[in-house]
Amino acid sequence: MNEPTAVPPSLLDLSTYLLSRTGKTARARLAERLADRGLRLWHMAVLAALTDFGPHVQRDLAVRLSVDPSDIAKVVDELAAAGRVDRSRDAADRRRIRVTATDTGRALLRELQDEAEAVQAELLAPLSRAERTQLHGLLRRVFDGTPSGPDD
Amino acid sequence: MNEPTAVPPSLLDLSTYLLSRTGKTARARLAERLADRGLRLWHMAVLAALTDFGPHVQRDLAVRLSVDPSDIAKVVDELAAAGRVDRSRDAADRRRIRVTATDTGRALLRELQDEAEAVQAELLAPLSRAERTQLHGLLRRVFDGTPSGPDD
DNA sequence: CAATACAGTGGGTGTGCACCCACTATAGGT
């Protein structure tokens, strides 16, 4: 008689819970698709930053994405090995490494964005187009209002 | 001139990204509060299941919460040590262990729910009450429509 | 009563993630 698969309503009543749960599946599904290409989420984030804001010194990438510089180095290294970004020493300050997205890098980003939208379509299937827009707007405001703490 | 802290719009345009991000902070903030009490999210989930659906055999808890039976054992063990649940052998089938929430266990759950709502209030501060309800409804439908895969 | 199945449990493994330190090369100040 007890459907042993039902999730406790005490939890379902918490937006916190729903947010965390759906967020986790969203992340997992996207990560899975990226993994099929041998990529992780940071690769996508780095490509996005380079494409949106132009070339970055590695340190600035680290600041923008709130990642440890040492971890950025590894991600950039992998992207460079795959020809998705170029690295070049800054002539004025030879300590700095300027990272630029290549054409194939930008093309890759577009593909990854398509993957993300596919995941989205799958996940948000229960919602109408208008509702998806609504959800996006609400999430966006929540995100913008969230002081980027150490837990982002 | 480049504000090096701005997040790439390519990412912000993806609901997938916003969901994953906000979900992550929601989870992290709640987890942090629970950690202050020496608890983890599973403790709360177990208490919720027991309170909402009554006593469970451990195996059913595992099924309901989609956790490995061996991990449930550990969580239940800790809750029992703190007097939040009772364990008793099923007389009919002495292999089974029946887990029941104690009064203090249910009281603890109420406190944890308060913590969760506090986190929620903090996180959803940018939204009006009506918008929070709206968000909750949308998330709920997304959640319900998500076939609980291996990635939840 | 033998053989098989199942509940619970202890212990271990692998993975992803965030973080941190030590070291180099280079700049910049005085």
Place this chain on the structure above:
DNA sequence: ACCTATAGTGGGTGCACACCCACTGTATTG
């Protein structure tokens, strides 16, 4: 020239999480 600060990098640590196996007790079946 020296001294200090900074960019990048290689390597490692700690943690949370999910997963899995071996083993003990108990039930069930024929």
